[in-house]
Amino acid sequence: MKPLVIMPTYNERENLAPLVHAVLAVDPSLRMLVVDDNSPDGTADLARQLGRETGRVELLSRAGKQGLGSAYRAGFAYALANGYTHMVEMDADGSHRPEDLGRILAAVEHADVVIGSRNVPGGRSEGWTWPRQVISKGGSLYARTILRLKMKDCTSGFKCFRREVLDALDLTSVRSNGFGFQVEMNYLCQQAGFTVREVPIIFPDRQVGRSKMSSRIFLEALLLVWQLRLRPASSFLTRRLAGLGRQEDEALRPPVVPRLPNDLVFAGAGEKQEVYRSAKLGDEIKPSPPPDQPLKILADDTLADRVPEMKGAV
Numbered sequence: 001m002k003p004l005v006i007m008p009t010y011n012e013r014e015n016l017a018p019l020v021h022a023v024l025a026v027d028p029s030l031r032m033l034v035v036d037d038n039s040p041d042g043t044a045d046l047a048r049q050l051g052r053e054t055g056r057v058e059l060l061s062r063a064g065k066q067g068l069g070s071a072y073r074a075g076f077a078y079a080l081a082n083g084y085t086h087m088v089e090m091d092a093d094g095s096h097r098p099e100d101l102g103r104i105l106a107a108v109e110h111a112d113v114v115i116g117s118r119n120v121p122g123g124r125s126e127g128w129t130w131p132r133q134v135i136s137k138g139g140s141l142y143a144r145t146i147l148r149l150k151m152k153d154c155t156s157g158f159k160c161f162r163r164e165v166l167d168a169l170d171l172t173s174v175r176s177n178g179f180g181f182q183v184e185m186n187y188l189c190q191q192a193g194f195t196v197r198e199v200p201i202i203f204p205d206r207q208v209g210r211s212k213m214s215s216r217i218f219l220e221a222l223l224l225v226w227q228l229r230l231r232p233a234s235s236f237l238t239r240r241l242a243g244l245g246r247q248e249d250e251a252l253r254p255p256v257v258p259r260l261p262n263d264l265v266f267a268g269a270g271e272k273q274e275v276y277r278s279a280k281l282g283d284e285i286k287p288s289p290p291p292d293q294p295l296k297i298l299a300d301d302t303l304a305d306r307v308p309e310m311k312g313a314v
Contacts, residue, residue: 069181116158122200
């Protein structure tokens with residue numbers, strides 16, 4: 001297992017250091033990716049410092065505030081491009097406890113997706129007002145009813161995906177943010193036939209900083225469930241899950257997303273995919289080992305086209 005904890009941040013400097021050290025202490029194989037949206041409080045600078053100190057923290061710094069769902073999509077693209085096998089979503093506000101992370105990682109050995117759930121026996125929220133409890137549980141019930149979801153906590157953002165799940169889904173079709181993003185990902189995973197398991201977590205209220213929840217994010221989620229209900233499944237599945245055979249899917253699989261925004265990607269099958277940084281558009285390249293035909297740069301295979309969320313990343 002090569003797991004990556006993806007942690008979106010915006011003004012989380014006060015929370016970041018103790019949380020990072022607690023997460024890395026869970027398992028020596030864990031690495032972290034902080035996706036920071038140009039926090040004015042210096043969160044990115046602290047993430048760089050933690051990376052130097054631990055050797056296990058990486059930073060994706062973006063030009064401005066683009067939303068939670070956008071941050072996770074960028075983090076998923078980074079993880080897939082860099083060979084990680086398991087991707088963990090985790091908040092930076094302390095509501096997702098590192099002590100629950102080990103059980104989530106253990107459970108994903110027997111499932112495709114694992115959700116840290118507040119709504120199964122042993123799980124709960126702490127320090128929440130009753131209106132917030134009603135909104136959370138009511139939101140899950142609303143999404144479960146309309147989308148016929150099987151999971152009990154549809155809005156939890158503490159979860160782990162196996163690489164095969166994110167490889168199979170068309171992440172460019174996912175456009176929601178806030179907790180609507182969690183509902184959308186749950187729905188796509190269920191529709192694609194992946195096994196989803198819930199494990200209980202304790203979800204304390206944040207102690208430092210301000211919540212990012214807003215009325216706009218809440219309304220987005222309300223409308224999203226109806227959009228998903230009317231959406232054809234083929235619009236978010238890869239060719240394999242849409243009905244093509246495994247061999248054909250390998251030949252048609254999109255290129256791996258590179259780490260740097262100015263890289264060019266070359267079409268290729270399976271392990272023959274390669275990234276070149278210095279060639280010009282139209283050049284033919286013979287990778288090693290060479291395929292049957294030289295690879296050629298494609299005009300529509302730039303990073304910005306494949307993953308818009310990483311535009312402007314440094």
